[in-house]
Amino acid sequence: MLWVKSFHIVFVITWMAAIFYLPRLYVYHVQALREGDTRGSERFKVMERKLYVGIMTPSAVLAVALGLWLWLGFGIGGHWMHVKFALVLLLLAYHGLCWWHLRAFRCDGNRHSERYFRIINELPVVLLFGIVLLVVLKPF
Secondary structure, eight states: OHHHHHHHHHHHHHHHHHHHHHHHHHHHHHHHTTTOOHHHHHHHHHHHHHIIIIIIIHHHHHHHHHHHIIITTTOOOSSHHHHEEEEEHHHHHHHHHHEEEEEEHHHHOOHHHOOEEEEEETTHHHHHHHHHHHHHHOOO
């Protein structure tokens, strides 16, 4: 079980790192577009795709799969786990939102501002705080 838990933690960390960085790339992408930097925009498209496809999504899949293994396979329970699961579902929805924005940038169809991406970049921080506090404190 310790191996499963260790790898779960590693993949959660890599997923969160990517989920924090991708919206920051969107901020820089909007800045490049605003400045008329088409070469920069094309470079950001490649970086965003590689981060999403090569790191963020595989990390999410492995983190969730190992988390489910821990939860269901080893009988970790409690009401705190149900709340944590709900927060993870919200994090997965955020992951999907990042994909939606990735597609918009890829088609040169982004309609959101730099400020918008700066604001949504903070949403996973709130979810992360909730998840970590639930796991450590197990309040109920």
